[in-house]
Amino acid sequence: MNPRLRWRKFVSNFMLTMTGCCALVAVSVLFFILGNLVYHGGSSINWNFFTKLPVPVGETGGGMANAIVGSAKLLLLATLFGVPIGFLGAIYIAEFSGSKIAFVVRYSADLLNGAPSIIIGIFAFSIAVHPFKHFSTLAGGFALGVMMIPITLRSTEGFLLDVPRTLREGAMALGASKWKTIVTVIVPAAYRGILTAILLAFARVAGETAPLIFTALGNSYWSHGLNEPTASLPVMIWNYAISAYDDWHRQAWAAGLVLLALILVINIVARAILSRGISVPRA
Amino acid sequence: MHASVRQAVSVNITPPVTTAVSRETAAPAELRMSISKVNFWYGPKQVLFDINLGITTSKVTALIGPSGCGKSTLLRTLDRMHETVRSARLEGQILLDGKNILDQDVTQLRRRVGMVFQRPNPFPKSIFENVAYGLRINGSKLPMAEAVEKSLRHAALWDEVKDQLHKSAYELSGGQQQRLCIARALAVEPEVLLLDEPCSALDPISTAKIEELLVQLKDLCTIVTVTHNMQQAARISDFTAFLLNGQIIEFSPTPQLFTKPGDPRTEAYITGRFG
Numbered sequence: 373m374n375p376r377l378r379w380r381k382f383v384s385n386f387m388l389t390m391t392g393c394c395a396l397v398a399v400s401v402l403f404f405i406l407g408n409l410v411y412h413g414g415s416s417i418n419w420n421f422f423t424k425l426p427v428p429v430g431e432t433g434g435g436m437a438n439a440i441v442g443s444a445k446l447l448l449l450a451t452l453f454g455v456p457i458g459f460l461g462a463i464y465i466a467e468f469s470g471s472k473i474a475f476v477v478r479y480s481a482d483l484l485n486g487a488p489s490i491i492i493g494i495f496a497f498s499i500a501v502h503p504f505k506h507f508s509t510l511a512g513g514f515a516l517g518v519m520m521i522p523i524t525l526r527s528t529e530g531f532l533l534d535v536p537r538t539l540r541e542g543a544m545a546l547g548a549s550k551w552k553t554i555v556t557v558i559v560p561a562a563y564r565g566i567l568t569a570i571l572l573a574f575a576r577v578a579g580e581t582a583p584l585i586f587t588a589l590g591n592s593y594w595s596h597g598l599n600e601p602t603a604s605l606p607v608m609i610w611n612y613a614i615s616a617y618d619d620w621h622r623q624a625w626a627a628g629l630v631l632l633a634l635i636l637v638i639n640i641v642a643r644a645i646l647s648r649g650i651s652v653p654r655a
Numbered sequence: 656m657h658a659s660v661r662q663a664v665s666v667n668i669t670p671p672v673t674t675a676v677s678r679e680t681a682a683p684a685e686l687r688m689s690i691s692k693v694n695f696w697y698g699p700k701q702v703l704f705d706i707n708l709g710i711t712t713s714k715v716t717a718l719i720g721p722s723g724c725g726k727s728t729l730l731r732t733l734d735r736m737h738e739t740v741r742s743a744r745l746e747g748q749i750l751l752d753g754k755n756i757l758d759q760d761v762t763q764l765r766r767r768v769g770m771v772f773q774r775p776n777p778f779p780k781s782i783f784e785n786v787a788y789g790l791r792i793n794g795s796k797l798p799m800a801e802a803v804e805k806s807l808r809h810a811a812l813w814d815e816v817k818d819q820l821h822k823s824a825y826e827l828s829g830g831q832q833q834r835l836c837i838a839r840a841l842a843v844e845p846e847v848l849l850l851d852e853p854c855s856a857l858d859p860i861s862t863a864k865i866e867e868l869l870v871q872l873k874d875l876c877t878i879v880t881v882t883h884n885m886q887q888a889a890r891i892s893d894f895t896a897f898l899l900n901g902q903i904i905e906f907s908p909t910p911q912l913f914t915k916p917g918d919p920r921t922e923a924y925i926t927g928r929f930g
Contacts, residue, residue: 538776542836545736546789546843547766556792561779650779650823 409632413625421626426592426608429617436627438594442509442602443578443631446588449513449598450520450577455570457517458524465525466532467554478526485522492518493583501587507601512588516577523576527569531562536652564646571642575635581606605631687712687847687877688733693747695728695901697740702728704901706747710847715869715878717892717909719885721929725901726881730849733879734768735761751847766793769845769876773852775832777824777839782816785824785835789843802842809875810838811868830861837868841875848872850880854887866891885925889913897921 373381420435427434465474496515501507535558543553559566584590588602590611595602605627612624688710695703702725710716710733718726728737735756737743749756756764766789777785786803795802803820807813812834816827824835833853840848850869854862869878869891882888888895889909896906897918905912905921916922923929 536776538772538774539778541736541739541770541772542776542778542839543788543792544739545734545765545770545772546792546839547762547764548792549762552792556788557778650781650825652779653825 406632409625409629413622413627413629416622416626417629421623421630425594426603426623429615429620432619434623436603436605436608436623436630438591439603439605439608439627440630442588442591442595443604443606445509445595445598445602446512446516446584446604447574447578449510450516451570451574453514453517454520454573455524458521458573459528459566459570461521462525462528462532463554463559466529467550467558478529481522481525484518485526488582489519489580490582490586493586496583497586506599507587507589509588509595509598509600509602512584512602512604513598515583515587516580519577519580519583520573523573524570527572528562528566531565531569532558534565535561539652561652564649564651567645568642571638575638578635579606579631581610585610685712686710687752688879689750690729690733691748691750693729693732693745693749695725695732695737695746696742696744698742702901703732706903708896708903708906710877710879711894712877713873714893715873715880715891716894716896717888718879718881718896718898719883719888719924720898721924722883724898726898727851729898730851730879730881731770733847733849734765734770736770766843767845768847768849769840769843770849771833771836771840771851771853774856775829775836777827777832777835780824781821782824782827782835783820786838786842789839793843795843806838806842807835809841809872810834811864811871812838828861830857830864833857833861833865834868837865837872841872845876847877847879850878852881852883855883862887885913897924899924 420433421437422435422440423437424433424435425438426436461477465477469477492515496511496518500511500514504511539557539561540553543557544550548556584604584607588604588607590607591601591603609624609627609631612620612627615621686709690706690708690710693703693706694701695706706729708716708729718729720726731737732745732749733756737745738761745757751759751764751767756768778788780788783803786806787799790797790799790802804813804817807816812831815831816835819826824832827835833856837848837853853869854865857865866887869880872878880888880892892909894906895909895912897904897912897916897920899920905916905918907917912921913925916925
C-alpha cells in the first residue's frame, strides 16, 4: 500500500475512534451522575422520604414530603403561567406578525433565555415578593414561569414554521380562515414537537434553585395554599448539601435522585405520547 | 412508461371531443368564470399582462405553457390564493357567476372554488377526517359518513380505501393521496375545481387514473387545470389557453389549438421547439 493511502486510512480510523469516544463520554456522563446519586442517596430513599416532613438533626426517619409537594405546586403554577404566554406568542410571530416584530420578539426571547436564573429570581422578588412583604409559592411559580416563556416560545415557533406551506394552502383552499387553519391543521401537525418543547422547558426549570431562594424561600413544614413560603426539592438539596451533617448529605443525594428520576419519567412519558397519532412525513 | 401514456391517449381522447360539440351548441355562452384585463405583480415584477379568459361551465379548461410563464399564478388568482404572498398585487376583474370575486369574502369564495395542488398535501389526519375536513370547518349538517363516501366515490378512491378509512392518509400511495385531495376538495361541492399540475409528482398509471377522473368530474363541476404536459391537455381538456411570458398567446377549443394553432409561437411550443 502506498504511504499516502496508508496515512488516509489512519486519519479515517483515528477520527472514527475519536468521534465514537466523544459520543460515549456524552452518554456516560448521565449514567455516571445517576450512579453517583444512587450510590450516595439510594439508601435514604424509603417510604418516609416521600411521606414525612424533615426532622431536626439527630433524629432519624425524616423525609421531604413537603418539598416534593412544593416542587409539584411550583411547577404546575409555572406551566400554567409560562406555557400559554410562550405558546400564543409563538403563534403570533410565526403566523401573524411581520418579520420585523418577529425578529424583535425572537431576539428578546433569546436574551431572556440567556439571562442568569438568579437575575430572574431578583426580578421576581421585586415584583411578586417585595410588594406583598412575604415569600410565597405564587412568587416561586411566577419566577419559574418567566423562565419557561422563552423556551416554549422559541421552540414552538420553530415547530410551527416547520409545518409545510402546502398544508396551510390545503386548508385555506377549502375555505378555512387563518385562525381555523392554525387551530385545525398547523398546531395539530406540530403538536408533537410543541409538546416535547414544553416538557423540556418543564424539565429545565424543575431543577432551578436560584429563583426559588428569592421567591418561594423554603419551609420546614407543610405550605398551605399558594400564599405561604414553600419547600422545594432544589432548594432542599442546596440547604442539606451545605450543612455539616452526614445524614442530611445523604438526604440531599436522595432528593437529587428523585428530581432526576422525575425528569426522566417526564421524558419517557413524552416519548410515549409522541409515538402515537399521525405525523407529517419528512419530505 | 411510453406504452401506458399512449394507452391513456386512446382511452381518453374521445369523450371530451364529442361532449364538447353537443354542449357548445346547447349553451354557447355559458361562462362560469370570466377574467378580464388582469395584470399581476410580485413586488415590482409583473408576471401577468392583460389576461382575458372565459371559463366555460362543466368543461375542462387547460392552461399550458413553459415553466415560469405565469400559468400557475393565473390559476391561483381564481381562488385568490395569490393573497397568501405578501408582495402580490392584482388589477383587473375576475367574475364568478357574474360577480367580482375580489369583492367577496375570501373564505366563502374558496368554498365555491376548490383547489388541488401540485404535490399531494393530505393533512396529518385519517383518510376519513381528511375528506370530512372541509365539511367540518364549514359547520355542515350533512351526515358525515355519507358525504365522505360520496366524495371518495366521485374521486374513484372509495373501493381502495373503504376498509381503512381510519388509517393515516400518509399510508396511501402518492396517486391515492392526490385522489384523496381531490375527494377532499369535492366534499364541499365546489362549483369550480382548480388543479395545479395535479399529476406532475405521479407515475404514469396514477396519472392516467386522475386524467380519467377529471373527464368524469366535468358533470359535477367546472374544471381548470394547469399542466406542463401538452399530451395531457390534449387528452382531457375542452379548451386550452397557451401562455408565454405572462400573456395569453392563444385560447381556443383544444382540438383546434393542437391541430390548427393560430399563432406561430403556439405551433413552436406544441411541436416541442421550446419549453
